[in-house]
Amino acid sequence: MVGERLQQLVESIEQLERELAGLRTRNPALKDAYAAERRSVQEDLRRVWGEAETAGFSVEALREVIRLRAIPPARRAELEASVSVYRQALGM
Numbered sequence: 001m002v003g004e005r006l007q008q009l010v011e012s013i014e015q016l017e018r019e020l021a022g023l024r025t026r027n028p029a030l031k032d033a034y035a036a037e038r039r040s041v042q043e044d045l046r047r048v049w050g051e052a053e054t055a056g057f058s059v060e061a062l063r064e065v066i067r068l069r070a071i072p073p074a075r076r077a078e079l080e081a082s083v084s085v086y087r088q089a090l091g092m
Contacts, residue, residue, distance in 0.1 A: 009052045013066060016045045 020041045023034050053059055068076055 005055060006057065009048060009055070009057065010062065010066060010069070012048045013045065013052075013062070014069070016041055016048065017066075020045070 020038065023038045023041065026034055049059060052062055071079065
């Protein structure tokens with residue numbers, strides 16, 4: 001149940017972030033025309049982040065998971081291996 005809710009929240013956040021990025025890349029001359037739509041997506045994002053926090057999920061950990069999901073699996077594995085080596089070297 002918790003895993004399903006986490007999956008829903010993460011997918012919602014990722015979708016809203018993609019929508020927001022799409023709005024940012026539209027014709028700069030029409031920036032003002034998209035302002036209301038951007039605000040709406042930003043409000044939706046705040047709402048979903050609030051739901052995650054209310055459900056007891058760590059926002060900081062969720063941000064990290066979402067960041068890692070955006071990295072291709074092979075690159076992510078390479079990165080995690082490097083981080084592990086560095087942690088060991090620093091006694092963490």
